[in-house]
Amino acid sequence: MSRVVNVRVAMDVIKATCAKHAFRVSAVETLVSGGTRVVMLDPRDADAFRILMKDKLIEGAVTRSASHMARQWTPSHHRR
Structure with a gap:
């Protein structure tokens, strides 16, 4: 079960939906390819959110901002 959901919905709609249904969000990011x-x-929250947004889901690969890579550890910092 993935915690990630890519949707064609504005940020304010996502915030309102998550608040209304008490979904706990870790991160929200605007996608370069469009959507969020x-x-x-x-x-379980992600699955319920997918059901609510079933007509607005983005299937397949999306393009993220290069700035998200700045938050990733370099391979030398990963614990083995």
Whole structure:
């Protein structure tokens, strides 16, 4: 179960929906390719969010901003 949901919905709609249904969100990111990437804290919240947004889901690959890579650790910092 993935906690990530990519949707064609404005940020304010996502915030309102998550507040209304008490979904716990880890991160929200505007996608370069259009739409929004939402990462939930709980996979069950993500599944419920997918059901609510079923007509607005983005299927397949999306293009994220290069700035999201700046938050990633370099391979040398990963614990083994």
